[in-house]
Amino acid sequence: MSVSPIRLLAALALGMLMSAAASALPQIQSWETPNGARVLFVAAPDLPMVDVRLVFDAGSARDAGRPGLAAMTSAMLTQGAGDWDADALAERMESVGASLQSSALRDMAVVSTRSLTSEPALDTALATLTQVLAAPRFAAADLERLRQNTLTALRQDEQEPGTVGQKALFKAIFGSHPYAGEPEGTPEGVSALTRDDLVAFHRQYYGARNAVVAIVGALDRAQAEAIATRITADLPGGASGGERAPAPPPVEGLTAGSTQDIAFPSSQTHVLVGQPGMRRGDPDYFPLYVGNHVLGGSGLVSLLMEEVREKRGLSYSVYSYFLPMRAEGPFVMGLQTKNDQATQAREVLLATLGQFIEKGPTEADLAAAQKNITGGFPLRIAGNAKVVEYLAMIGFYGLPLDYLDRFSGRVEAVTGEQIRDAFARRIHPDRLAVVDVGPQAGPVAKQGD
Numbered sequence: 001m002s003v004s005p006i007r008l009l010a011a012l013a014l015g016m017l018m019s020a021a022a023s024a025l026p027q028i029q030s031w032e033t034p035n036g037a038r039v040l041f042v043a044a045p046d047l048p049m050v051d052v053r054l055v056f057d058a059g060s061a062r063d064a065g066r067p068g069l070a071a072m073t074s075a076m077l078t079q080g081a082g083d084w085d086a087d088a089l090a091e092r093m094e095s096v097g098a099s100l101q102s103s104a105l106r107d108m109a110v111v112s113t114r115s116l117t118s119e120p121a122l123d124t125a126l127a128t129l130t131q132v133l134a135a136p137r138f139a140a141a142d143l144e145r146l147r148q149n150t151l152t153a154l155r156q157d158e159q160e161p162g163t164v165g166q167k168a169l170f171k172a173i174f175g176s177h178p179y180a181g182e183p184e185g186t187p188e189g190v191s192a193l194t195r196d197d198l199v200a201f202h203r204q205y206y207g208a209r210n211a212v213v214a215i216v217g218a219l220d221r222a223q224a225e226a227i228a229t230r231i232t233a234d235l236p237g238g239a240s241g242g243e244r245a246p247a248p249p250p251v252e253g254l255t256a257g258s259t260q261d262i263a264f265p266s267s268q269t270h271v272l273v274g275q276p277g278m279r280r281g282d283p284d285y286f287p288l289y290v291g292n293h294v295l296g297g298s299g300l301v302s303l304l305m306e307e308v309r310e311k312r313g314l315s316y317s318v319y320s321y322f323l324p325m326r327a328e329g330p331f332v333m334g335l336q337t338k339n340d341q342a343t344q345a346r347e348v349l350l351a352t353l354g355q356f357i358e359k360g361p362t363e364a365d366l367a368a369a370q371k372n373i374t375g376g377f378p379l380r381i382a383g384n385a386k387v388v389e390y391l392a393m394i395g396f397y398g399l400p401l402d403y404l405d406r407f408s409g410r411v412e413a414v415t416g417e418q419i420r421d422a423f424a425r426r427i428h429p430d431r432l433a434v435v436d437v438g439p440q441a442g443p444v445a446k447q448g449d
Contacts, residue, residue, distance in 0.1 A: 050217025068185020207242020
């Protein structure tokens with residue numbers, strides 16, 4: 001089986017960067033294009049390749065009562081642009097070993113490409129990307145095909161208890177906030193979308209001033225500037241770059257706990273628990289992040305794993321995480337267990353959280369978590385593709401350019417008292433949303449009783 005040159009180079013780059021990452025963090029340069037797009041660039045001269053990633057404030061939080069609009073707009077970008085239909089776009093990229101992808105999350109829409117820096121590969125990739133961003137076709141036949149694919153995927157979601165539970169939990173956590181909806185939308189919303197909806201959404205949210213461009217590759221500053229200007233010049237909004245989207249509304253904290261039991265004919269019961277957590281750039285980010293690593297974010301060595309799995313054998317997998325976004329994203333705990341053990345597993349899950357909030361981590365647990373996080377950090381930035389994702393995140397959320405340089409030091413500076421204080425102020429056991437999905441989902445005692 002043949003392997004494309006860019007895959008071989010990517011594999012080589014990963015090996016080289018893994019060995020160098022611990023001693024050399026990326027040096028980030030930043031500027032704005034003439035029409036107002038923010039650019040973050042890291043020169044990576046070792047291999048002749050470049051990664052370009054654009055993020056727009058055009059995620060599902062902008063659906064505005066039309067569920068699935070952001071996701072469908074994003075998906076349609078690569079289905080035809082300018083003079084090229086979907087097959088022609090794919091053939092152009094494949095002919096030079098380049099890639100092109102688009103997706104949408106709650107906060108953002110992402111369009112990315114990877115190419116060799118040699119010609120004609122780079123020019124072909126950039127010309128294609130530029131057309132995809134500025135002149136998508138939104139052809140009726142392609143829209144209908146993707147609509148049917150999405151509706152099929154949504155029907156399949158209804159057969160997955162974990163997905164059913166997650167969707168219910170987000171609604172319970174976020175209520176009427178735009179984060180409550182799933183990016184892929186609802187059957188009713190997706191069925192109602194029109195081409196005009198997509199065209200208007202693209203015109204409103206894909207302007208340069210609503211974009212961040214991240215570039216990592218074997219380029220100098222002048223070349224990176226030329227690329228950023230080229231791919232954003234024809235975006236909606238013209239020379240002014242359009243308008244930046246307003247900040248999303250703040251997330252209201254839950255005022256009381258809630259329980260939702262969803263009957264589902266599954267072999268195991270899924271238990272999900274959550275509440276609003278933290279945002280990107282949150283002053284409590286590092287205490288909550290490190291604390292959660294001890295609680296349930298570190299896999300087999302977490303407190304939840306010890307209490308739920310190792311001591312009692314109630315679940316093969318149990319976890320907790322924060323998902324910080326532009327506004328407060330969720331704090332989530334979850335597990336799946338035998339149906340007749342669901343009540344006990346849920347009680348242990350909640351009790352472990354309560355004990356952690358009260359006592360915080362031991363010094364040994366904290367030290368182990370800090371060592372684990374900082375020891376694994378070089379792998380998280382080992383490779384151009386990973387670095388470009390970090391650049392896009394830093395730019396989109398307005399994090400400081402020295403975020404990567406200071407990351408390990410800020411993790412190491414977290415104290416047990418800071419973790420106890422942050423969890424006590426931010427996580428409230430009596431205000432958790434609880435969702436059980438399974439055949440024996442039953443009543444849950446109100447938290448705090």
